[in-house]
Amino acid sequence: MTATHHTTVELAKLARVLDRDPGDLAFLATLPPEALREFRDQITDLTARREARRMQRVGAAAKIVPAPIAAKIAEAAFGPVLAAAIAGSVDPARAVAIASALSPVFLADATLTLDPRRAVELIAQVPAPMAAAVARELISRGDYLTMGNLAGSVPDSVLRAALPHASDLDILQVGYYLEETSAADRLLTVVTDRVPGVIRATHNAGEWPKAITLLGLLGPTERSKLANVVAAQDDEVIDGLLTAVEEADAWDTLLPVAAGMNPQSLQRLAQRPAMQNPTLLTKVADLALTQNLWLSLLPLATHLSPTQLHTVAARVATEPDASLTTLIEQAHTENHWPTLLPVALALSTPDRKRLASLPVMHRPEFLTAAIKATATHNLWPAALPLLNNLPTTTHDTLATTINTLTDTEFQAAVQAAVQAAVQAAPAADCTATLIQILLRQDFAPRSRSLTLINEAGNLETLVGTITTRDLALWEGLSDIRTEIPGHLRNLLAAQATRCGRPELADNLTAT
Structure with missing residues (x-):
């Protein structure tokens, strides 16, 4: 969209240089704005080179004549177009002295064809009152093209002197015709x-x-x-x-x-009615994924509601594995795990499993960054379902990373699992995965983890989510039964009995 508007601006500027109506140049509208600007500069440069010797002779003569007389000659004989052309060939201080004797109307007329690139020193020395007078005249005419052309070249002091004479809408119009980002x-x-x-x-x-x-x-x-x-x-x-x-x-x-x-x-933007439209959100997500704006979408995604996130995630899920890998790599490079995880949680269960199965998600540095971001921003509800979908080959890396969590961060993860169990959320299935990861820890960090789990509120609810389908998990618990705090061990034994496996309960409580 903006390329179209920039093209419109460039056609207006080119028409000014050629002294034509912009409508006459409509056939050039398909060209990129950069090409039009380059063409405009080439025309200006060609004209300047062609007239260079004549302008130098006139400029030399202007040095001899007193400034007030030179101003009279400029108005009566040269006219504003020629005066603008000569300006770059005259010593800046001399040119300012001559300009001081000219009327704001004449100066405004002269600026229409003034090439700022060839009058940098002159523009820099223009007194603020003179600049303000010319700006006032240009604004009264609605000549924002000329104002925009000059605004990029004048010093800040000149801008400050000129802009008080512009209305708020005038300022927008001037900005529309600016040449450059700076x-x-x-x-x-x-x-x-x-x-x-x-x-x-x-x-x-x-x-x-x-x-x-x-x-x-x-x-x-x-x-x-x-x-x-x-x-x-x-x-x-x-x-x-x-x-x-x-x-x-x-x-x-x-x-x-x-x-x-x-x-x-971002929160206000995400809550506006327009952003609730699934068709629009899908369109925005599609643009982000196809126009290399993925990292621009993620900060906004953090503030979307679950319904909005599901819409965005559904579009993300249509990407092939190679594309998803690239998206994850980009997010990792820019430390965007806190914004990526909510989108990942919003994926459907099959798509979340596909995401977790990607080799990129198994890289130790990626897993470590994801867990640390999760802990720092307390994003466990978003991360736990992904944790559950990761293959057991990642558990050693996860165990090492969990060792680095503070007690508070680890307890937050446990509480998230408890809350998920209460709400029957997707994260409820990951309690067993958490235990499998803890079994991979060394003795000291594992003892700490077990102690922190034992101190969790609603521990009965958490243990109640563990089934007896994974016999290897219960065998691992049995192997470390002496490390498990008594209250936690008794709850685990009771859960095994409820699941119809009393022998597993006996293994846990055996001395």
Whole structure:
């Protein structure tokens, strides 16, 4: 979407250089904006080279004539177009002196064809009052193209002097015609205190498409700042933005913006009615997966409801194993396990098992990072079902990683398993897996783990989820029965008896 709008802007700038109506250049609309800009620069450079000698001669003559007289000559004989061309050939201080004697109207006319690349030093020396006067004249004409063309070249001090004469909507219009990301970032920094007003004016005027284009110009830091300000506005404004993004199919612009939002802003965004639409969420997920925006989607996914997550996860599950592997590797590289795990939990049971069976999920460094992220952010309800689906070949790595958990982190995992058992959640089946992993621990860490489990609340509920289908598990418990605290051992024996296997209970309590 933003490429289309940037193309529109570039066609307007090219038409200005060629002195043509933008409609005459419609046949170029299929070209990328970068190509149009390069073509525009080539035309400007060619014209400058062709007129270079003549401009140098006129510029040399301007040095001799007193500045007020030179200004009169410029107005009467040269006109604004030629005056703009000469500006780059005159000493900057001399050019400013001449410009000081010219009217704001004439100067505004001259800026229409001024090439900022050839007048950098001159622009830098323009006094703030003169810049403000010219800006006021350009704004009164609605000539935002020229303002945008110059805004990227003038110093911040000139911007600060000129922009008070612009309305909030004027600022948006100027930003729409900016040339580069650096210019957009500077503009936003200069008008920081006016950003809420610009957003409201944008909404009231129905100019969201231009604001979205400006979002695409901004660098990550300023883009995130602006996005957080937008998210702090009334629901009406946020909904207006989301509607505009959908109508313009601009999710490729909004997703990277969302990635930099603070948690409160992401939460508000996720709760808006538009984001409850399964068709829209599937579309957003598809875009993230096909346009290399996966890492931009994950921070938003953290704030989605279970229903929303299931929609996103269903689209993720359609990816082949190779693609899922790449997605996991990207998330690991960028430390996105806290945002990946909720999506993984939202997968259907077969898809979750497929995810857990991928070789990438068995790499020790990946398992370690996943468990540490789970413990740090207390994401055990999301991680436990995956833990249950991992093959036994990963248990040694998991046992080593669990050794590094603090008592509080380990108890949180146990409590999550208890809660899952109470709610009959998918994690309820992983109690046996937890015990299998603990059996792989060395004596000292295993004793600690067993002690912490023995101290868990609702321990009876947790033990009640263990079946006698896995005889190897009960044999392992029997082998370490002297290490198991008495209360836990008695509960395990009682569970074996309830399951119709009294001999297993006898093995646990044998002396």
